Amino acid sequence: MQRTQNWDLRVFAALLAIGVVAPLLVYPVFLMKVLCFALFASAFNLLIGYVGLLSFGHAMFFGFAAYVTGHLAKVGTVSLPYWLPVLGWNWMVIGIAPLTPELAILGGVLVATLLGLIVGSIAIRRQGIYFAMVTLALAQMVYFLCVQAKFTGGEDGIQAIPRRAMLGLIDVSHDLAFYYVVLVIFAAGFLIIYRTIHSPFGQVLKAIRENETRAVSLGYAVSRFKLIAFVISAALAGLAGATKAMVFQLASLTDVTWQMSGEVVLMTLVGGMGTVFGPTVGAAIIIYMQNYLAGFGEWVLVIQGAIFVVAVLIFRRGVVGELIAFVRRRTSKTVAAPDTIELAKPAR
Amino acid sequence: MFELIGVPPQALFGQLLLGLINGAFYALLSLGLAVIFGLMNVINFTHGAQYMTGAFCAWMLLNYLGIPYWGALILAPIIVGATGILIERLFISRLYHLDHLYGLLLTFGLALIIEGLFRRQYGISGLPYANPIPGGTNLGFMFLPWYRGWVVIFSLSVCLATWFVIEKTQLGAYLRAATERPDLVQAFGINVPRMITLTYGFGVGLAALAGVLAAPIYSVNPVMGANLIIVVFAVVVIGGMGSILGSIITGFGLGVVEGLTKVFYPEASNTVIFIIMAVVLMLRPQGLFGTPK
Numbered sequence: 001m002q003r004t005q006n007w008d009l010r011v012f013a014a015l016l017a018i019g020v021v022a023p024l025l026v027y028p029v030f031l032m033k034v035l036c037f038a039l040f041a042s043a044f045n046l047l048i049g050y051v052g053l054l055s056f057g058h059a060m061f062f063g064f065a066a067y068v069t070g071h072l073a074k075v076g077t078v079s080l081p082y083w084l085p086v087l088g089w090n091w092m093v094i095g096i097a098p099l100t101p102e103l104a105i106l107g108g109v110l111v112a113t114l115l116g117l118i119v120g121s122i123a124i125r126r127q128g129i130y131f132a133m134v135t136l137a138l139a140q141m142v143y144f145l146c147v148q149a150k151f152t153g154g155e156d157g158i159q160a161i162p163r164r165a166m167l168g169l170i171d172v173s174h175d176l177a178f179y180y181v182v183l184v185i186f187a188a189g190f191l192i193i194y195r196t197i198h199s200p201f202g203q204v205l206k207a208i209r210e211n212e213t214r215a216v217s218l219g220y221a222v223s224r225f226k227l228i229a230f231v232i233s234a235a236l237a238g239l240a241g242a243t244k245a246m247v248f249q250l251a252s253l254t255d256v257t258w259q260m261s262g263e264v265v266l267m268t269l270v271g272g273m274g275t276v277f278g279p280t281v282g283a284a285i286i287i288y289m290q291n292y293l294a295g296f297g298e299w300v301l302v303i304q305g306a307i308f309v310v311a312v313l314i315f316r317r318g319v320v321g322e323l324i325a326f327v328r329r330r331t332s333k334t335v336a337a338p339d340t341i342e343l344a345k346p347a348r
Numbered sequence: 349m350f351e352l353i354g355v356p357p358q359a360l361f362g363q364l365l366l367g368l369i370n371g372a373f374y375a376l377l378s379l380g381l382a383v384i385f386g387l388m389n390v391i392n393f394t395h396g397a398q399y400m401t402g403a404f405c406a407w408m409l410l411n412y413l414g415i416p417y418w419g420a421l422i423l424a425p426i427i428v429g430a431t432g433i434l435i436e437r438l439f440i441s442r443l444y445h446l447d448h449l450y451g452l453l454l455t456f457g458l459a460l461i462i463e464g465l466f467r468r469q470y471g472i473s474g475l476p477y478a479n480p481i482p483g484g485t486n487l488g489f490m491f492l493p494w495y496r497g498w499v500v501i502f503s504l505s506v507c508l509a510t511w512f513v514i515e516k517t518q519l520g521a522y523l524r525a526a527t528e529r530p531d532l533v534q535a536f537g538i539n540v541p542r543m544i545t546l547t548y549g550f551g552v553g554l555a556a557l558a559g560v561l562a563a564p565i566y567s568v569n570p571v572m573g574a575n576l577i578i579v580v581f582a583v584v585v586i587g588g589m590g591s592i593l594g595s596i597i598t599g600f601g602l603g604v605v606e607g608l609t610k611v612f613y614p615e616a617s618n619t620v621i622f623i624i625m626a627v628v629l630m631l632r633p634q635g636l637f638g639t640p641k
Binding site for chain 2: 054056122123125126128129130132133134136137138140141144145147148258262265269297298299300301302303304305306307308309311312313316
């Protein structure tokens with residue numbers, strides 16, 4: 001355990017070092033996109049890989065946080081509903097000046113956390129396949145709310161979100177400067193997930209994944225653990241979406257669609273579910289592929305579908321999972337259990 | 349003209365009828381999902397794409413081979429059902445030993461492939477399909493187009509026939525037994541894998557049938573299934589997949605509720621089913637007709 005942790009951290013330090021010099025070679029906007037989706041996929045992986053919950057609606061946190069951040073940075077008003085006798089329901093509009101990026105992102109994360117709390121407490125009432133369907137349906141509901149709500153700008157989205165100076169001091173209008181901000185955000189989010197997984201709390205999550213009934217009989221309040229994990233995951237997905245809104249200075253409906261929820265599943269699956277670095281690798285692969293295939297139009301959908309099918313049929317461990325299995329085979333004579341999730345036991 | 353709760357009856361009954369029609373599609377689709385899930389423990393994400401394929405199949409039969417609606421009503425479910433059997437044999441059957449979530453992911457990928465291929469070929473603007481029984485009758489309180497009446501009655505009959513076969517016949521008894529204990533049923537000499545394959549084909553055929561029925565009402569469109577399937581998932585969660593009759597009642601009932609919402613509070617018509625789902629999950633997590641595990 002201790003050894004793998006040291007190893008993980010060394011890989012992480014190496015990746016971070018690569019991240020620091022990468023903009024010298026690669027277009028920073030592309031790198032920022034990869035980092036945002038890597039954080040998004042890592043947040044998703046916290047649920048599927050370590051609690052065994054497949055959320056098919058994570059785009060709602062990603063996309064909604066993007067809207068909130070965009071709105072706070074551009075318009076800077078908060079509307080709260082209130083009720084008065086005779087007058088009925090009304091909106092109280094509190095004007096706060098348009099916010100600096102870090103506060104706007106913080107606002108997006110807070111709203112995503114709250115949304116995660118609401119959605120999570122509904123969704124964890126069902127398990128397995130039903131959980132996936134419930135999260136998908138609730139995400140679709142959030143999508144329709146975003147279509148109808150005024151502040152999201154409908155089909156136009158929120159465009160030209162201003163990127164003010166960080167903390168009012170540091171100029172980040174240049175993409176290269178903002179890249180390092182994004183790198184720090186990614187590293188912080190990644191370490192939060194890493195700490196969560198390797199804490200006693202994370203051990204309980206894994207126990208729930210392996211055998212929920214046994215975890216209950218050992219006295220763990222399983223629902224509460226699941227809910228906390230769900231909220232952490234939602235908050236970090238929101239952090240990723242909020243950051244993406246500041247990177248592209250745009251929040252649009254694309255980020256709340258079910259297709260986006262599917263994409264994050266695909267990234268995690270390709271990289272390796274239940275591995276620490278899998279989602280990051282998967283995000284890099286899929287984003288690179290999308291850039292490369294951008295000219296092929298509808299074929300992108302077909303190719304993504306095909307990757308899904310191939311990954312599920314013959315490549316379930318993902319890139320990182322296969323790598324770990326390969327190293328294990330090389331280093332130990334005994335057949336080690338693969339460090340990948342066979343999500344649960346065989347059917348019946 | 350008299351008014352009902354501030355709404356002209358034409359609008360009210362018109363939306364009610366549209367609600368019943370949507371309900372018919374919900375019922376046919378959730379029925380197929382429930383039958384497939386019962387036997388295979390797989391949630392068929394491809395269901396929406398197969399509904400769309402059914403509609404396209406009818407369109408192609410008409411435009412490439414000149415086979416009219418009534419022929420397509422029989423042929424399209426058979427053709428699409430056959431592709432379903434192929435999909436089950438080639439792909440899904442390889443995953444039975446794994447967690448059910450992999451089945452969901454696989455069928456999601458297949459849905460993307462099918463939708464992508466149709467989008468590439470036909471675009472997303474939609475293709476018209478002529479109404480096979482134009483005209484209608486004035487019932488006094490509303491105008492009833494013949495075709496819409498036909499869709500409601502026909503799909504209700506198909507649903508009830510399916511219920512009858514599963515609940516009241518020998519074949520249905522085997523099916524229900526295999527849902528409970530496939531190993532035991534196999535030991536009695538019944539070819540369970542073949543039964544699973546055929547059941548999947550049947551469920552897919554139901555989806556395709558709904559697609560053919562939908563073609564003259566909504567235009568034939570590659571994206572028609574993707575949004576519908578998510579609503580159907582919510583319908584399935586509300587009803588619970590334990591009971592066939594439950595699926596039918598929930599499907600039609602939610603269609604009507606959605607139609608009424610369009611009349612009285614149109615802003616919520618897109619979301620009302622999801623809100624009902626959330627409420628049902630809070631009060632009765634196993635679904636209205638589900639049994640707690």
